Amino acid sequence: MESEQKFVxxxxxxxxxxxGRTKLQKLIFxxxxxxxxxxxxxxxxxxxxxxxxxxxxxxxxxxxxxxxxEEIIMKGEHISYIYTPTKKVDKLQLEEIKIPSSTISTLxxxxxxxxxxxxxxxxxxxxxxxxxxL
Amino acid sequence: xxxxSIFQKELLFFxxxxxxxxxxxYVESPEVSKLISSFEDDKPLCSFFIKNVFKDLxxxxxxxxxxEEINEDYRNLIDFIRTSQILPLCIPHKPSEHTYKFxxxxxxxxxxxxxxxxxxxxxxxxxxxxxxxIIRPELYIDSVKHNGKTFHRIQLHDEKDELxxxxxxxxxxxxxxxxxxxLWIKPENLGMFLEVWIYHxxxxxxxxxxxxxxxxxxxxxxxRKQMESIQELANLKQSFIITExxxxxxxxxxxxxxxxxxxxxxxxxxIKFYGILKLLNIPEGIFVCVNPLTDEKYRKxxxxxxxxxxxxxxxxxxxxxxxxxxxYLRN
Numbered sequence: 001m002e003s004e005q006k007f008v009x010x011x012x013x014x015x016x017x018x019x020g021r022t023k024l025q026k027l028i029f030x031x032x033x034x035x036x037x038x039x040x041x042x043x044x045x046x047x048x049x050x051x052x053x054x055x056x057x058x059x060x061x062x063x064x065x066x067x068x069x070e071e072i073i074m075k076g077e078h079i080s081y082i083y084t085p086t087k088k089v090d091k092l093q094l095e096e097i098k099i100p101s102s103t104i105s106t107l108x109x110x111x112x113x114x115x116x117x118x119x120x121x122x123x124x125x126x127x128x129x130x131x132x133x134l
Numbered sequence: 135x136x137x138x139s140i141f142q143k144e145l146l147f148f149x150x151x152x153x154x155x156x157x158x159x160y161v162e163s164p165e166v167s168k169l170i171s172s173f174e175d176d177k178p179l180c181s182f183f184i185k186n187v188f189k190d191l192x193x194x195x196x197x198x199x200x201x202e203e204i205n206e207d208y209r210n211l212i213d214f215i216r217t218s219q220i221l222p223l224c225i226p227h228k229p230s231e232h233t234y235k236f237x238x239x240x241x242x243x244x245x246x247x248x249x250x251x252x253x254x255x256x257x258x259x260x261x262x263x264x265x266x267x268i269i270r271p272e273l274y275i276d277s278v279k280h281n282g283k284t285f286h287r288i289q290l291h292d293e294k295d296e297l298x299x300x301x302x303x304x305x306x307x308x309x310x311x312x313x314x315x316x317l318w319i320k321p322e323n324l325g326m327f328l329e330v331w332i333y334h335x336x337x338x339x340x341x342x343x344x345x346x347x348x349x350x351x352x353x354x355x356x357x358r359k360q361m362e363s364i365q366e367l368a369n370l371k372q373s374f375i376i377t378e379x380x381x382x383x384x385x386x387x388x389x390x391x392x393x394x395x396x397x398x399x400x401x402x403x404x405i406k407f408y409g410i411l412k413l414l415n416i417p418e419g420i421f422v423c424v425n426p427l428t429d430e431k432y433r434k435x436x437x438x439x440x441x442x443x444x445x446x447x448x449x450x451x452x453x454x455x456x457x458x459x460x461x462y463l464r465n
Contacts, residue, residue, distance in 0.1 A: 030364050034363065034364040035364060106364060106365065106368045107368075109368035109369070110364065110367055110368050113367070113370060114154055114353070116144065116154040117154070117367075117370065118367070120144065121360075121361050121364075121367045124360040124361070125360060125361070125362075128360075
């Protein structure tokens with residue numbers, strides 16, 4: 001398993017699963033920008049805000065190889081994904097990836113917030129020119 | 135169909151108050167939408183789901199000793215359905231005598247309960263529910279979930295309080311859909327059916343009005359200055375959200391109406407709703423309650439249209455659609 005894959009699995013495992021690709025992207029982005037997470041992924045000013053195509057590829061590879069479970073749920077006219085590690089994940093493989101518990105604790109709290117609140121923060125701080133209010 | 139939401143729009147009500155709606159998957163599911171559509175020409179079914187909170191189905195206020203016995207039976211049935219998420223209509227394959235008797239008894243109890251509540255046979259209810267898609271037959275259920283755990287064998291106490299164990303894989307059952315379980319059976323979501331009914335009703339009614347958007351469960355919060363750090367974000371308290379609107383209607387970018395739904399309301403709830411409408415500068419409100427709040431089934435109080443005893447009011451649907459249409463045209 002590649003180190004980026006182990007990193008993503010470790011993070012999702014520590015966070016007890018993550019709902020939504022967008023939320024996962026933003027959690028890792030904020031972790032790298034403000035919580036000292038190793039900069040494994042680089043983020044571009046995508047149409048949807050800070051986004052890493054590489055991270056999307058890693059997630060898709062993990063799902064395809066059976067390490068990550070992707071549950072699809074309908075939310076109105078949108079699709080949302082819930083990611084959880086599968087039983088195939090060998091926790092011993094992930095032990096070499098170290099993420100500080102304080103980082104996990106902060107990310108857990110942020111993960112629990114509505115996506116809109118997280119995006120408001122990300123856009124407001126990193127892309128203020130993109131903020132739209134209706 | 136859109137992929138996952140992009141930047142979620144904040145809904146501006148009235149500075150500094152904003153709103154944020156997070157659609158619930160089970161509310162928007164096709165089978166719930168179909169179930170609610172079926173209410174249009176099936177008033178008893180509508181009344182059954184809206185008036186009855188699942189956990190209270192066994193309740194019966196009477197001094198008759200026999201009725202107490204029925205309560206206990208209903209309670210056992212409800213507990214079984216809630217914990218297993220399956221309906222005991224089918225008899226297992228090659229059952230033991232004990233298993234056969236256990237399920238036959240549960241089926242009889244279910245029949246009795248539905249005859250009493252909605253004057254229909256349990257089998258008929260299941261047939262309709264299967265057509266709608268809120269239950270489905272499972273040829274092979276290999277596990278059931280209960281209290282966050284998965285079981286491959288079910289252990290129950292029967293009416294004689296004897297421990298009863300059976301393997302799930304031997305059965306064909308009707309499995310209750312996750313959507314119905316979330317909406318009606320899960321204790322945490324008590325009473326949500328009423329607002330979901332009204333939400334779908336309005337969505338369907340205004341389907342062709344592309345300038346109108348209807349939101350379910352909108353959290354209201356005062357806009358804060360931009361947070362400086364992720365720690366500030368992480369420490370955001372739940373009290374940040376000052377209230378929640380059951381349903382909000384926006385015409386283009388302007389809020390024109392909010393709908394409040396209550397099973398058991400008193401007039402202080404109407405006054406509170408009045409205050410919320412004033413705070414958020416929403417021109418009109420619709421207040422829907424199951425109990426007979428006012429003598430009249432429809433009454434206007436200030437800018438609030440109050441509908442009482444809605445499940446016993448044949449004219450409720452048409453009147454509410456009419457009022458909603460007027461609000462839409464007026465604003």
